[in-house]
Amino acid sequence: MNLLWVLLRQRLRRDRAQSALWVVGIAALALMATTAVTSTFGDSAERAGILRLTMVAPAILMFRGTPNGAEEGQFVFFLMCAFLALLAGLMSTFLAVRHTRGDEEAGRAELVAATPASRMLPTTATVLHGVLANAVIGLGVAVAFVVSGLDVSGSFVAGAAVAACGVAFLSIGLVFAQLFRASRAANAAGVAAVIAAYFVRGIGDAAGEPSADGLHRTPLWISWLSPIGWAQRTGAFAENDLAPLLIALVFAVLLVALVYVFQSVRDSGASVLPGLRGRDHAGPLLSGSFGLAWKLSTGAVLSWAAGAAVMGALATSLTPLVDRFGSEVPEVAVRLQQMAGAGASLEQALTTTFFSVIGILAAACALQLIMRARQEEAHGTAEPVLATPVPRQRWLAEYGVVAFIGVVVVIAVSMLGAFAGAQSADDPAAMSQDAAQAAVAQLPAVFVYLGIGMLLFVLVPRVMIGVAWAALALGAFFGVFGELLGLPDWVHDLSPFAHSPLPVGDDVDWTGGVWMIAIGAAAVGVAIVAMRRRELVAAG
Structure with a gap:
C-alpha cells in the first residue's frame, strides 16, 4: 500500500501542471x-x-x-x-x-x-x-x-x-x-x-x-x-x-x-499487437530530415483533412434552410450576422460560422504537427537526426514548414467539400466564392497558432502540449462562439479567430489578417532564433 501511494503521488506531482x-x-x-x-x-x-x-x-x-x-x-x-x-x-x-x-x-x-x-x-x-x-x-x-x-x-x-x-x-x-x-x-x-x-x-x-x-x-x-x-x-x-x-x-x-x-x-x-515491419530500403522522401518530418505527419494531416472536408460540405449544403432559420429563430440569425459583420447576408453568416470551425481544425492540425517535434525530442528519436549536419534551428523550421503545408491541405480540402455542397444552392457560383474567401480567411489565425506552438515548444517544452491545447480551446470558444453567446467584446477580441478577414457583402477587410500574419511570423522567427541555444529536453 505504501508503494502504491508513492507511485500515485509521483503521478500527481508529475501531472500537476497539465491536470490543473x-x-x-x-x-x-x-x-x-x-x-x-x-x-x-x-x-x-x-x-x-x-x-x-x-x-x-x-x-x-x-x-x-x-x-x-x-x-x-x-x-x-x-x-x-x-x-x-x-x-x-x-x-x-x-x-x-x-x-x-x-x-x-x-x-x-x-x-x-x-x-x-x-x-x-x-x-x-x-x-x-x-x-x-x-x-x-x-x-x-x-x-x-x-x-x-x-x-x-x-x-x-x-x-x-x-x-x-x-x-x-x-x-x-x-x-x-x-x-x-x-x-x-x-x-x-x-x-x-x-x-x-x-x-x-x-x-x-x-x-x-x-x-x-x-x-x-x-x-x-x-x-x-x-x-x-x-x-x-x-x-x-x-x-x-x-x-x-x-x-x-x-x-x-x-x-x-x-x-x-x-x-x-x-x-x-x-x-499485444506486433509492430509493422518497415521496408528494407527507404525511399527518396526519407533521404533528409524534412522528408522524415513529413512522413511522420502524413497520418495526422489526412485525419484533419477528412474532418475539414465534411465540415466544408455542411457549410454550403445547409444553406437551403437559411430562410426558415431566419424566420423561426430571428435572435440567433441576428447573432450569426453579428459574427460575420454588419452587412453580411445570413447565407454568408452560416458559411463563415462553419469555416470558423474549419479554422479550428486547421489550427489543431498545425499544433499537432509541432507537437510531433516535441514527441520526437521527448522519445530521444530527434537526437540521432540532430547528430547529423542538421542544425536544430533548421530541424524546428522544417517541422514548421510541414505544419504550414498540412494547414494548406486541410483548408484546400474543406474548399473542395464546400464547392461540392454549393451545387444545391440557388447561386452555386456566389456560394462557392463566399466559401473560398471564408476558407482563405482562416489562414492568418491558424498562422498565429502555428507561431504559438513553436514558441511554446522552445520556451516551455515540458508543458507545451497541455498549454497549446488549452490556448486553442479558449481561442475557439471566445472567437467562434463568443458573439453567439453574448460574451463581452474584449473577451471575444482575445481570440485570433475574432480577427479573421471574413467576407461581408462584397467586401473583405484584411486589416486584422495582415496583423495576425505579422504576429505569427514574428512568433515563428523568435522561436527559430531561440532554438539555437535551447538544450534538448527529455520527457518529464
Missing part, C-alpha cells in the same frame, strides 16, 4: 458557457425556437447534444454536455498512455520494475490517478453550473456524467497502451476513439425521433454505442437518471481487467 490546466479549463468553459447562455437566451421562447430548429435541421445535432426541454439547465446541458465529455475523454486517454506506454518507452517503467513494486502496481496507480482527475473535473463542472444559478441536483448529475465518460475513455486509453508498441500510435488511436464516440453520438441524435412539441428528441439506438451517449442519457436537469452511468463504470471495470490480463502475459516494452 485541464480541470480549470473545462470548469471555466462550463461556467462561461452557462453565464453566456443565461444572458443571451434568457427567454424560454428563444430557447424553444432553437430546439425546434434542430428538428428541422438535425445535422446541427452532430455538434451539440440531445434536446431534452427548454428550461435553462436543460438547454445548457444540450449545448455543453457532448463537448465537455469530449474534452474529458481526450484528457483521460492522454493520461492513460503517458503513464503506461509512455513510461515504458522512456525506460521509467523498467526502473520501477527493479523495485519491490509488482508489475501491476504502476497500472493500478495510473487507474487511481485517472479516476481522481475525472472526479475533480466532474466536481468542477458541477460547481460551475451551481455558481451560475442552475439546479444543484441537475448540476451534480451533469458533473457525474462528464466524469463517468472520462473514466470510460481512461480505460480505452489503457487498452490501446497495451495493444500498440509506440505511445504515438496509442495516443492516435485514443484520439480517434474519442472523436468516433462524439460522432456516433451525433448520428444517434440526428437520426432520433423528435417529440410532438419539438423540444425533445429520443436518440437512435446507435447512441448507446458511445460513452458520450451514455452521459447524455442521464437527462441532467430533467430526469436526472444516473443509471446510464453504471454502463460507463462497468465498461471501465471490464476493460481495466483486460488490461491486467495483457499486462501479465506480455514483456515490458512489448505490445
Whole structure:
C-alpha cells in the first residue's frame, strides 16, 4: 500500500501542471458557457425556437447534444454536455498512455520494475490517478453550473456524467497502451476513439425521433454505442437518471481487467499487437530530415483533412434552410450576422460560422504537427537526426514548414467539400466564392497558432502540449462562439479567430489578417532564433 501511494503521488506531482490546466479549463468553459447562455437566451421562447430548429435541421445535432426541454439547465446541458465529455475523454486517454506506454518507452517503467513494486502496481496507480482527475473535473463542472444559478441536483448529475465518460475513455486509453508498441500510435488511436464516440453520438441524435412539441428528441439506438451517449442519457436537469452511468463504470471495470490480463502475459516494452515491419530500403522522401518530418505527419494531416472536408460540405449544403432559420429563430440569425459583420447576408453568416470551425481544425492540425517535434525530442528519436549536419534551428523550421503545408491541405480540402455542397444552392457560383474567401480567411489565425506552438515548444517544452491545447480551446470558444453567446467584446477580441478577414457583402477587410500574419511570423522567427541555444529536453 505504501508503494502504491508513492507511485500515485509521483503521478500527481508529475501531472500537476497539465491536470490543473485541464480541470480549470473545462470548469471555466462550463461556467462561461452557462453565464453566456443565461444572458443571451434568457427567454424560454428563444430557447424553444432553437430546439425546434434542430428538428428541422438535425445535422446541427452532430455538434451539440440531445434536446431534452427548454428550461435553462436543460438547454445548457444540450449545448455543453457532448463537448465537455469530449474534452474529458481526450484528457483521460492522454493520461492513460503517458503513464503506461509512455513510461515504458522512456525506460521509467523498467526502473520501477527493479523495485519491490509488482508489475501491476504502476497500472493500478495510473487507474487511481485517472479516476481522481475525472472526479475533480466532474466536481468542477458541477460547481460551475451551481455558481451560475442552475439546479444543484441537475448540476451534480451533469458533473457525474462528464466524469463517468472520462473514466470510460481512461480505460480505452489503457487498452490501446497495451495493444500498440509506440505511445504515438496509442495516443492516435485514443484520439480517434474519442472523436468516433462524439460522432456516433451525433448520428444517434440526428437520426432520433423528435417529440410532438419539438423540444425533445429520443436518440437512435446507435447512441448507446458511445460513452458520450451514455452521459447524455442521464437527462441532467430533467430526469436526472444516473443509471446510464453504471454502463460507463462497468465498461471501465471490464476493460481495466483486460488490461491486467495483457499486462501479465506480455514483456515490458512489448505490445499485444506486433509492430509493422518497415521496408528494407527507404525511399527518396526519407533521404533528409524534412522528408522524415513529413512522413511522420502524413497520418495526422489526412485525419484533419477528412474532418475539414465534411465540415466544408455542411457549410454550403445547409444553406437551403437559411430562410426558415431566419424566420423561426430571428435572435440567433441576428447573432450569426453579428459574427460575420454588419452587412453580411445570413447565407454568408452560416458559411463563415462553419469555416470558423474549419479554422479550428486547421489550427489543431498545425499544433499537432509541432507537437510531433516535441514527441520526437521527448522519445530521444530527434537526437540521432540532430547528430547529423542538421542544425536544430533548421530541424524546428522544417517541422514548421510541414505544419504550414498540412494547414494548406486541410483548408484546400474543406474548399473542395464546400464547392461540392454549393451545387444545391440557388447561386452555386456566389456560394462557392463566399466559401473560398471564408476558407482563405482562416489562414492568418491558424498562422498565429502555428507561431504559438513553436514558441511554446522552445520556451516551455515540458508543458507545451497541455498549454497549446488549452490556448486553442479558449481561442475557439471566445472567437467562434463568443458573439453567439453574448460574451463581452474584449473577451471575444482575445481570440485570433475574432480577427479573421471574413467576407461581408462584397467586401473583405484584411486589416486584422495582415496583423495576425505579422504576429505569427514574428512568433515563428523568435522561436527559430531561440532554438539555437535551447538544450534538448527529455520527457518529464
